[in-house]
Amino acid sequence: MAKATLEQWRMFKAVVEHGGFAGASAAVHKSQSTVHHAVQKLEAALQIKLLEVKGRKAFLTDSGKLILRRAEFLIEEAGKIESVASTLSEGVESTLKIAVDEVFPNSTLYQALVKISELYPLLKIELVQSVLTGANELLSNGIVDLAISSIPIYGISCSMLCDVEFIAVAHKDHPLHQQIEQLNFRDLKLHRQIVVRDSATQTSHNEGWLGADMRWTVSHLQNSIDMVSQNLGYAWLPKSKISALIENQTLIALNLEQGTTRALNLYLMCNDTDRLGPAAQEFKEQIIALTT
Structure with missing residues (x-):
């Protein structure tokens, strides 16, 4: 049987985050004596010293630092359990938020959305088109429920969907088509390349080969x-x-010497499959079925 309660762990974490018992008291909406007593009981149950109080400040001991890392995982998991329970109790979600890389085939996406709308006609769908790590950022920040991206995030639910074939093209009247010999990268560097900017705000990737001295960068495919x-x-x-x-x-x-085509893998990701509502689960199954 556990020696400590989840509430005690939360109060301990609050003391650390707010630098003392007074700040923790305000954060958890408990009296200062209640928070102090909870930490004392925690220390007594574990038979180790977690905090050292100097003046009005509380500092972690070496043992406290190690225990806090484990406690944070426990508190996070408890929060996930509560979130799953909340999803189950509420039934079908009212809104489904999806981030989709712009290179993903529209026809496949629309087929899945049509099926979802038939099953859940009152469901509101928020579709965010993104580029490169844009979908990843939205998923990591909890802004969307599902993300389709070319860059997988390890450690979460991630399913391979399909390959998207890219080819290097230019207008029929472009000077590159006038050259008789096959083109190499040196030839391409003499002409303007159009690349697509990463839609994430914390990264700076661009889509495409970036060897061109002349380059225009745009926000959308x-x-x-x-x-x-x-x-x-x-x-x-x-x-x-x-x-x-x-x-x-x-x-x-x-007409390139090499690398005339290249493939980009696309993945469907979510932070926690168990926390998805019925509509999100159905969309996930539909997309996987349509691409495999």
């Missing part, structure tokens, strides 16, 4: 497609997004 279609530069673009432009020969694949 569609901007890149439009610019290349207007003969403003070349770019690596998802083949599925430009198939019509290739068929009518507005865009033509570049």
Whole structure:
């Protein structure tokens, strides 16, 4: 049987975070004597000294530092359990928030959304289109329930969905198509490349090969497609997004010496599968079924 209660662990953590019993008292809405007594009982139960009080400040002992790391994990897990219970008690969620990398095939996404809307007609869906680590950041910050991204986050639920094929293209009248010999990276560096900026606010990745001395950076994939279609530069673009432009020969694949195509893996991620509501679970199953 556990010697300490979860409430005692929370009060101990509050004392550390707020530097003393007075600050912890205000944070947990308990009297200062109650917080002090809880920590004393915790120390007595564990038979170790967790805190040293100097004046009005409380400082962790070496043992306290080790115990706190374990306690933080315990408190976090307890919070997850409460969140799962809350989800189960509420039934179907009212809103489903999804971050999707712009390179993900629209047709597949829309098929899944149609199915969800049929099953849950009152469900509100918030779809956020992102680039590179943008979806990861939204998921990590708890802004969305699910994320489709090309960059997996290890340690959470992560399912491989599909490969997206990219090809280097330029407008049919672009000078790169006038060269008889196959193009190498030195040839490409002489011309403007259109790349897509990472939509995350804490990172600075760009999509595409970045060897061009002349480069325009845009915020959305569609901007890149439009610019290349207007003969403003070349770019690596998802083949599925430009198939019509290739068929009518507005865009033509570049005749490269090597690396004419490249594949980008896409993943479906969530922080905790057990905390997903029924609609989110259904969307997850639909997307996986449509891409495998």
